[in-house]
Amino acid sequence: MLKHVKVSCGLIAALGGGCGDMGEEAVEETGAAIRSIGGLEPSRNPAGIAESVHTTGAIDRTNPFFLALGSNARTCETCHSSAMGWTLTAKGASQFFKESDGLDPLFMLHDAGNRPDADITTRQARKASFSTLREKGLIRFARSVPATAEFTVIAVDDPYGFATPTQISSFRRPTPTVNEAKSAQTGNAGGPQPDIAAALAGTFRGATQFHGQRDPANPVPVDQQQAAATMQLGLFFAQSIDKAAGRLDADGATGGPFNLVNQPFYVGINDIQGNDPMTHTFTNKIFNLFDSWAHYAQEDEHGECGDDRAGARAAIYRGQEIFNNKAFDISGVNGLNDALAQPVIHGTCGTCHNAPNVGGHSVYRLFNIGTADEGRCTPDLPMLTLQHKVTGEIKKTCDMSRGSSTGLWVDVGKFRAHPLRGLAARAPYFHDGQAQTVKDVIQYHDTRFNIGLSHKETKDLEAFLNAL
Numbered sequence: 001m002l003k004h005v006k007v008s009c010g011l012i013a014a015l016g017g018g019c020g021d022m023g024e025e026a027v028e029e030t031g032a033a034i035r036s037i038g039g040l041e042p043s044r045n046p047a048g049i050a051e052s053v054h055t056t057g058a059i060d061r062t063n064p065f066f067l068a069l070g071s072n073a074r075t076c077e078t079c080h081s082s083a084m085g086w087t088l089t090a091k092g093a094s095q096f097f098k099e100s101d102g103l104d105p106l107f108m109l110h111d112a113g114n115r116p117d118a119d120i121t122t123r124q125a126r127k128a129s130f131s132t133l134r135e136k137g138l139i140r141f142a143r144s145v146p147a148t149a150e151f152t153v154i155a156v157d158d159p160y161g162f163a164t165p166t167q168i169s170s171f172r173r174p175t176p177t178v179n180e181a182k183s184a185q186t187g188n189a190g191g192p193q194p195d196i197a198a199a200l201a202g203t204f205r206g207a208t209q210f211h212g213q214r215d216p217a218n219p220v221p222v223d224q225q226q227a228a229a230t231m232q233l234g235l236f237f238a239q240s241i242d243k244a245a246g247r248l249d250a251d252g253a254t255g256g257p258f259n260l261v262n263q264p265f266y267v268g269i270n271d272i273q274g275n276d277p278m279t280h281t282f283t284n285k286i287f288n289l290f291d292s293w294a295h296y297a298q299e300d301e302h303g304e305c306g307d308d309r310a311g312a313r314a315a316i317y318r319g320q321e322i323f324n325n326k327a328f329d330i331s332g333v334n335g336l337n338d339a340l341a342q343p344v345i346h347g348t349c350g351t352c353h354n355a356p357n358v359g360g361h362s363v364y365r366l367f368n369i370g371t372a373d374e375g376r377c378t379p380d381l382p383m384l385t386l387q388h389k390v391t392g393e394i395k396k397t398c399d400m401s402r403g404s405s406t407g408l409w410v411d412v413g414k415f416r417a418h419p420l421r422g423l424a425a426r427a428p429y430f431h432d433g434q435a436q437t438v439k440d441v442i443q444y445h446d447t448r449f450n451i452g453l454s455h456k457e458t459k460d461l462e463a464f465l466n467a468l
Helices: 009-016 024-036 090-100 123-129 131-136 196-210 222-233 257-261 291-301 308-325 438-448 455-466
Strands: 041-045 048-054 139-143 151-157 168-172 235-242 328-331 344-347 383-388 394-397
Touching: 048 257, 090 131, 123 131, 196 222, 222 235, 235 257, 235 455, 291 308, 308 455, 438 455
Parallel strands: none
Antiparallel strands: 041 048, 048 235, 139 168, 151 383, 328 344, 383 394
16 A cells, blocks of 8 residues: 655655756657656656556546555555555665655554564664665565465564564565556465456455555445556556667667557466467567667677667667577476476576566466575565474475465465566565665576576676666
8 A cells, every 4th residue: 555655856866866867868858758648657767767657548646546545644655656666665665764754654563564563652763663664665464374284384583573483474575556457467476366357456455454454344345446456457667768778669669658558468378388368379589679679789799889879779689689588497496397397497588477578477377486495585584484294394484475375385485477567666676675686686597597697698688677
């Protein structure tokens, strides 16, 4: 849940490195785009400018999504801000704390404090009590394990001294509430959702009760639930201007939110198992947004790029081709190798991010790539020790993820392969904010799957992902 955020120059600086850091030409192009195309909401980020657009032509801020419907002052935009890629960034949360001394409606103990009974009587106490929110953009959820689960939680090491094996704290980044019409699932580790609109409506109802503290005996009326879901299904967000490459829909490229609106999508599109409902064969050419920039890469290879903009476009095109074509062996991924009964899959980035020009997974499928394993858990998050009831196997994790709902051992550590559009606006990354930058995300995958990216390939892939 969130409030409607007024984005000050100070917050823009926190999110994107300053109010005037993009160069006159890029700013001039942005102004022209805003003047010529109605309904756009621009926001800066470290890579340039992203824009939000709604299929109705305007973002209706009288929609229930933007209203305080609980007992506190929050709306959905309190944690899903248009200025932050429709989620909550660590820099944004830190700026809100600075500007309000930690008294902004965002800073509430029941879900944003390190523990729900922490001391918040002074500014210094609030700074300590909301450290995971300020530093990583994390919200705290209470978790438990079903009695029928295949495992038990035998120990919890909580740095805040609150969580127990029966009262578990799980810290998560708010999932982006945008581009939902191009996704087979919403949320980070929820169950199968055959009806995304119904899932969004249900999430809105539950979020209003939990985050907004609305009385469960008086749930949000169904018409308001449906209106919030409909608004989200018409909302799109993508990078539109790269601070080095310029407009991402220039010279034949098809970046930006308007082209995303028109991108075909249906559940099962480009399915990796060949089960596309339209019978199309899987292709690893997931993205073609920057195909028209191939000539820049050719010119750059021969030392013929005449300016920095041409070189930046060359890098973005090369990064797109690395994403599409760089093959590597994928193993040990629950949700993929086990589900396909293939111990090793020779795949690409598109094996998990297969939805064309979107980058999510086109069917409901969660993956465990190790981001919640013991070795990746940071000291500021509770460490859980799990034991399988039959085999006695021990596993340590800082997030049970889907396993906390299903009780299945194989579901521990599984998360959604998030859609990639608008990625540059949403740092830090992964479910717990452990990766500070897009480069950190690339390096994690490079190490985890032994991809063997060169320094140049890493930079090109980073340029591409930041341009989405």
